Each structure stands twice: as C-alpha cells, then as structure tokens.
Amino acid sequence: MIPSQVQVAVDERTVDTHLLVQIAGGRVLCAAAEHLLDDALWRVSTALNGRIKRFYTTHIFRSMARLDVPTSEDPVVASHIEAVLPRDSTTIAWAAITAIVQTGSTFLRLFSQTAVLMGVLREQKGGFMISMLSFASDAVTYLNISLDGGIGPGKNRRLLAPLSPP
Numbered sequence: 001m002i003p004s005q006v007q008v009a010v011d012e013r014t015v016d017t018h019l020l021v022q023i024a025g026g027r028v029l030c031a032a033a034e035h036l037l038d039d040a041l042w043r044v045s046t047a048l049n050g051r052i053k054r055f056y057t058t059h060i061f062r063s064m065a066r067l068d069v070p071t072s073e074d075p076v077v078a079s080h081i082e083a084v085l086p087r088d089s090t091t092i093a094w095a096a097i098t099a100i101v102q103t104g105s106t107f108l109r110l111f112s113q114t115a116v117l118m119g120v121l122r123e124q125k126g127g128f129m130i131s132m133l134s135f136a137s138d139a140v141t142y143l144n145i146s147l148d149g150g151i152g153p154g155k156n157r158r159l160l161a162p163l164s165p166p
Helices: 003-012 017-065 075-084 092-120 127-143
Strands: none
Touching (some): 017 092
C-alpha cells in the first residue's frame, strides 16, 4: 500500500476493498509462484548435483585405476583418496555453488529490502537511520557471528541441497 493510503485508512477507518483484493490476489500469485519455483529448483539442483557427482566419481576412478598396488596401499595416498571421495548426496562442487548462490541472493534481498524501506521512510524524520539499522540487524543475523570465530549463514537458512523433494 502507498503511505498516503495507509494514513487515510488509519484516519478514516476505511479500507479500499478493490486495493485489498488486488493485494490478496498478488499474495496468492506469489505463493503459487514460490511453490512452482521451489519445485523447479529441486529438479534442477538434483540433476545438476548428479552430473557433478558422476563427473568427479569418474575422474577419481580413473585416477585410482592408474595407481600401482604399492602406491595405492601407501597410507598417505589412501588418506588422500579417502578425503576426495564423496560421503553424502551432495558434492563439494555443489556445496560451493550453493553457497555462492545463497550469498548472492541474501545480499540482493538485504539491499532490496533496505531500498524499499528507504523509499517508504524517505520523508520521515530519521527514516534513513531506521533503514540502516534494519539493514545492519538483518546482516548480523545472516552472518551469525559466534564467539568461537565461526562465520556462516544463520541457523534457519534453508539449503539448496537436493536432499528431499519439496
């Protein structure tokens, strides 16, 4: 809603029903689009992670096949081979891609929310400061800086890893 319409709604205690229906319809369309995009994301990420896993598994197999028996039984070589073998359904390459996409989308979301808030509060006294404090709060929540020095996404962030269908 436009700020002047909010003020009219508060002062006169009336709501433009046409605008309210448009907002509700937009919300329904956004929820449907989010569901379709989540499904598409799951399908694409599953296929892409599978291709990455097959590529690296083939590469590792060819590397292991070239080793002679004494070299492959060497504990140092065996530990290096064990370190590169995938242990779960996601590969290191897919985890890196996921981290980059999540970080980019988070920064985009943070900056767009701040821009919208600045636009809404543009004419308010202290609006810029409120926008910056909101941005700082969301940024700190995302970084989730812990006392042991670890920095990473917050605990409630959803991973793009294709573990189960939506």
